[in-house]
Amino acid sequence: MLNRMISRMVILFPVITASIFIVGAFAIKLSYSNFDMDVRDISRSDLESNSNEPENYILKGIVPNQDACCGHVDKTPPVVTLVSPANNSYIIPPGGVNINLTITDDNPMEDFLAEQVLFHWSGEQSNKTLSAPYDVLSPTDKGSHVLYVYTLDAAGNWGSVVCYFTVGFPPPFIKLISPTNTSVILLNTTIDLEIADIYSGVNQSLFHWNDATNVTFTAPYDIFLPNEIGTYRLYVYAQNGDGNWSKSMFVFGATDDASSVVIATTTTEPTSTTLGRRTSGFLFIPMVFVFLGSILFIKWKKRR
Structure with a gap:
């Protein structure tokens, strides 16, 4: 009876662990793929059709x-x-x-x-x-x-x-100079941006990290990555003399380990693999349990 209970636990443990790992990874992807692009405390006019049509x-x-x-x-x-x-x-x-x-x-x-x-x-x-x-x-x-x-x-x-x-004049353009979007970089690294408007000039520029409040900044438009390990979304907004706004969003991973720095070659949205570089403990531990559980199950089958 005891052997049967142990065998069931050995079989179910890696299955449950793998399920937790898959659900957790999927939740992480959802939490970073559905980001909010709304401008905070900024009034802007939206293009709307006439609601009172003759x-x-x-x-x-x-x-x-x-x-x-x-x-x-x-x-x-x-x-x-x-x-x-x-x-x-x-x-x-x-x-x-x-x-x-x-x-x-x-x-x-x-x-x-x-x-x-x-x-x-x-x-x-x-x-x-x-x-x-x-x-x-x-x-x-x-x-x-x-x-x-x-x-x-x-x-x-x-x-x-x-x-x-x-x-009217189109809104300013916002360009990330360095590092590449979705890169994993060292804490407190400088994020270099370019913001310009060839028609009416840049009237105002704002940024915030994740869900923080907006902060005003000016040329040369350098922002420091937060000094804490994690994944950060950088929201940048720029307004021209006509009052038209542009906005961009960039994602960076912050690490204190130089060997974990990865400069992305593309500017696509980060995947769970990219996020895994800064949460290696979270992703690695379930994989170890799955691996060990599989080995124990194989040895138990051989003894039988």
Whole structure:
């Protein structure tokens, strides 16, 4: 009876230990993969569609026509495509650039010709008619603008697109100079950053480690890694003269052992292997138990 209990314990111990190890490693990965990128104590305007759309924004109640010859019903709506500038892009003041669109229809049963093309900008209460070559002049007032475009084909199908633009100077760029993102480095190492804005200059720059509060810093934008072993997420924010913010996040492992320093060759998000360099005790101990348990089980089987 005692031998049977011991044999069960020997079998179950490495299985339970391995399960704890797998769940723990997965929890670590989740805790570092789902990081929060929100700016603390910073007000910014988000691009939003108009919540009070007039009824004529999208015309309804149109029934597709049926082909008298073959009974074919065209249910394919036209496709409105934004060519330039890119969606969600900044338009340098004073604005007033052409927003170029194309309109096509994949229906092979007809040579496409738009029956009607309508558009409006956010804040406007009525649509305007648009003709080929389908260029729309952008607004000149600074801020966020949303363009709505609708097109109708001969069968009564409507196609549409919504495009977002900001008239203003793009936010500053944030670049990590050294060390490489996701590297494991010595405590108190200097993190060298570059922050610049070629249009309106850098008005303000902030950073924080993990869940700490924001700290203001200025050129030359050097930050010291915390003087405690662990994994740290560095959040950096920069604002230009127009009030537009940019943000970046970097991850570093901190160690007091020079032999554990690893300079990453890529800038991908850290995996459980990278995090394991600073939590080697946590990862190594379960592996040892699994290994020893397997050996004991093999010897017990041989004696039987």
